[in-house]
Amino acid sequence: MTPIFLASSSPRRRALLEQAGIPFTLLTPRVSEEVDGEPPPPHQLVERLARRKAAAGARLVDRGLIIGADTIVVFRGRVLGKPADSAAAEEMLHLLQGASHDVFTGLAVIEQPGGRTMTAWERTRVTFRTLTDEEIRLYAATGEPADKAGAYAAQGLGAIFITSIEGCYFNVVGLPLARLAVMLAGFGVHVLALAAGRPAFINKGRLEE
Numbered sequence: 633m634t635p636i637f638l639a640s641s642s643p644r645r646r647a648l649l650e651q652a653g654i655p656f657t658l659l660t661p662r663v664s665e666e667v668d669g670e671p672p673p674p675h676q677l678v679e680r681l682a683r684r685k686a687a688a689g690a691r692l693v694d695r696g697l698i699i700g701a702d703t704i705v706v707f708r709g710r711v712l713g714k715p716a717d718s719a720a721a722e723e724m725l726h727l728l729q730g731a732s733h734d735v736f737t738g739l740a741v742i743e744q745p746g747g748r749t750m751t752a753w754e755r756t757r758v759t760f761r762t763l764t765d766e767e768i769r770l771y772a773a774t775g776e777p778a779d780k781a782g783a784y785a786a787q788g789l790g791a792i793f794i795t796s797i798e799g800c801y802f803n804v805v806g807l808p809l810a811r812l813a814v815m816l817a818g819f820g821v822h823v824l825a826l827a828a829g830r831p832a833f834i835n836k837g838r839l840e841e
């Protein structure tokens with residue numbers, strides 16, 4: 633079987649790949665998320681960063697498929713990454729409240745040996761209800777926004793701000809699983825076939841939820 637690697641230090645991505653029943657090994661190469669010059673459009677930016685992360689992982693691996701991903705929030709053309717501190721988190725939440733924004737995740741899968749690469753991106757539209765200054769302050773103080781693009785976690789307490797999601801929910805949390813499954817199939821790895829060989833794992837996952 634082709635070994636699968638996830639080049640990511642995001643606990644959310646790890647959890648989502650586990651949810652899909654895909655056995656994998658974690659790689660945590662250090663990757664800069666800086667881009668030189670004029671920033672490209674959001675979909676190109678996330679694809680480029682996902683490719684950079686997967687490529688950094690691929691340098692550590694002789695054989696297998698290496699997955700990289702990158703997530704950003706875009707509000708009226710402005711790219712919101714992870715907030716530097718709680719003041720930056722509050723500033724982002726002030727922008728996002730009472731309006732819709734887009735979440736973009738780029739995906740890259742690199743095959744080793746050979747380096748055959750597939751990239752893709754996914755966009756999800758998320759709408760926030762109106763938030764009071766007090767709610768924003770209290771939420772920022774929980775620490776949840778710290779390592780999340782756009783300063784919120786749809787999978788966490790941030791859920792109480794979201795009135796609608798159009799598109800892939802898993803894309804918001806950092807790993808669009810439907811898109812990834814199609815990409816892996818392009819490399820001959822079929823997620824359901826993996827899961828079918830591991831019924832005990834799946835039942836265990838369900839029971840624990």
Ligand SMILES: Cc1cn([C@H]2C[C@H](O)[C@@H](COP(=O)(O)OP(=O)(O)OP(=O)(O)O)O2)c(=O)[nH]c1=O
Nearest residue numbers: 640641642702703780781784785786804805806
């Ligand atoms: C919008 C949103 C983002 N996020 C997270 C997913 C990503 O971990 C993070 C975006 O940062 P990324 O730079 O995409 O990822 P990361 O630095 O956490 O991990 P790595 O680069 O090593 O793979 O924001 C949520 O967990 N929930 C949300 O609702």
